Amino acid sequence: MIEKVLLERKDLLSAILYSLGEGMVVTDREDKVALLNNHAEEVFGIKREEILGRKLTESINELAVINLFRQVRSEGKEIVNREIGITYPQSKTLSATITPLRSREGNIEGMVALFKDISAVKRMEKEVEEVARLTTLGSLSSWMAHEIRNPLNSIAISLELLQEEVEGLVKEELREEPLRLMKVISDEIHRLNESVHDFLSFDKPPSLNVETTDINQILNGTLSLIQPEAVKRGVKIRKGYRKKLPTVQVDAKKIRQAILNVIINSIQAMPQGGELHLITRSRENWVEIEIRDSGVGIPEKAQEKIFDFFFTTREEGAGLGLSITRKIVNEHGGDIQVESKENSGTRVILRLPLYLGRHKSVALDDYTN
Ligand SMILES: Nc1ncnc2c1ncn2[C@@H]1O[C@H](COP(=O)(O)OP(=O)(O)OP(=O)(O)O)[C@@H](O)[C@H]1O
Numbered sequence: 001m002i003e004k005v006l007l008e009r010k011d012l013l014s015a016i017l018y019s020l021g022e023g024m025v026v027t028d029r030e031d032k033v034a035l036l037n038n039h040a041e042e043v044f045g046i047k048r049e050e051i052l053g054r055k056l057t058e059s060i061n062e063l064a065v066i067n068l069f070r071q072v073r074s075e076g077k078e079i080v081n082r083e084i085g086i087t088y089p090q091s092k093t094l095s096a097t098i099t100p101l102r103s104r105e106g107n108i109e110g111m112v113a114l115f116k117d118i119s120a121v122k123r124m125e126k127e128v129e130e131v132a133r134l135t136t137l138g139s140l141s142s143w144m145a146h147e148i149r150n151p152l153n154s155i156a157i158s159l160e161l162l163q164e165e166v167e168g169l170v171k172e173e174l175r176e177e178p179l180r181l182m183k184v185i186s187d188e189i190h191r192l193n194e195s196v197h198d199f200l201s202f203d204k205p206p207s208l209n210v211e212t213t214d215i216n217q218i219l220n221g222t223l224s225l226i227q228p229e230a231v232k233r234g235v236k237i238r239k240g241y242r243k244k245l246p247t248v249q250v251d252a253k254k255i256r257q258a259i260l261n262v263i264i265n266s267i268q269a270m271p272q273g274g275e276l277h278l279i280t281r282s283r284e285n286w287v288e289i290e291i292r293d294s295g296v297g298i299p300e301k302a303q304e305k306i307f308d309f310f311f312t313t314r315e316e317g318a319g320l321g322l323s324i325t326r327k328i329v330n331e332h333g334g335d336i337q338v339e340s341k342e343n344s345g346t347r348v349i350l351r352l353p354l355y356l357g358r359h360k361s362v363a364l365d366d367y368t369n
């Protein structure tokens with residue numbers, strides 16, 4: 001009878017352990033594994049027979065887990081719902097609760113640990129955040145389009161009327177200059193309209209207008225745009241272009257925009273003047289553009305955020321410059337690296353592949369035989 005009750009209890013205990021939605025590990029006085037359920041096997045990618053009776057530190061090779069057990073042992077206090085990361089059998093985020101088991105005398109006789117895999121929840125949290133951000137960006141874009149395009153339209157129409165007026169009313173020999181100025185306005189309207197259009201297609205698949213491009217020339221073109229601002233701030237420009245830089249197949253307009261965003265950041269980072277180095281080189285299958293400033297630098301904490309939409313430390317910044325730049329270079333199969341030291345300066349390296357889409361054709365070649 002007693003045996004039957006015990007047996008039933010044992011069954012009950014296993015049933016509870018197995019139906020527990022969490023991984024459970026029980027250790028004894030010597031930190032040897034006394035018990036673990038099937039979820040714990042799954043979470044840590046281990047087999048019960050391999051670890052029962054062995055020291056925990058030898059069976060679960062995860063520093064975060066071992067440290068938690070050590071902490072409970074040394075402080076004698078329970079740890080509840082602590083988030084930790086493990087790497088084997090794959091990267092996971094766990095929520096861990098570890099409780100010391102005490103004898104009547106108060107000695108720690110072992111520990112009970114519960115591990116819940118919360119990776120999916122974490123992933124979802126991240127995705128929700130990203131969607132929220134993109135949604136904000138989406139509504140911001142349509143709002144901007146509306147706000148900019150409407151007045152832009154009326155400017156364009158008024159300009160056309162003005163042109164007709166000038167042609168009708170102003171003597172022929174006096175028309176040239178007003179018409180030239182109106183052409184400038186009309187070109188700029190066109191450009192602004194295109195920018196709005198590009199901005200709206202920010203989260204759409206890329207369409208690249210690829211042409212053979214000399215990056216040194218693009219840099220010079222960009223420089224002429226920012227030169228007045230640089231002079232005003234006392235920023236000296238130092239060019240270190242590689243002569244005979246190989247041309248690249250890129251959307252020149254987009255790449256100009258990408259470079260401009262970085263240069264503008266550098267100039268803004270040197271309010272008391274400084275040096276701006278623009279360097280180009282080719283390395284293996286890449287063309288590299290290095291933009292280096294002697295400005296305020298980026299605090300280490302901010303460095304991981306600078307590519308986030310809307311991350312800015314400037315009062316008038318939108319926090320879009322670098323996200324747009326990264327998007328553009330990524331669309332070209334390139335990448336961007338930033339190194340920075342506070343109060344000493346920032347170095348940004350943009351890399352563009354010499355052969356656009358080369359990876360694709362290599363992959364295809366691999367399969368034809
Ligand atoms: N060269 C640099 N020196 C110091 N800080 C920089 C530099 N480049 C970027 N940053 C930091 O990164 C942040 C994000 O840059 P990003 O270009 O994306 O946005 P922004 O310049 O603030 O605004 P926007 O470019 O949209 O006008 C900046 O606010 C600044 O804090």
Ligand SMILES: [Mg+2]
Pocket residue numbers: 261264265317320321322
């Ligand atoms: Mg910027």
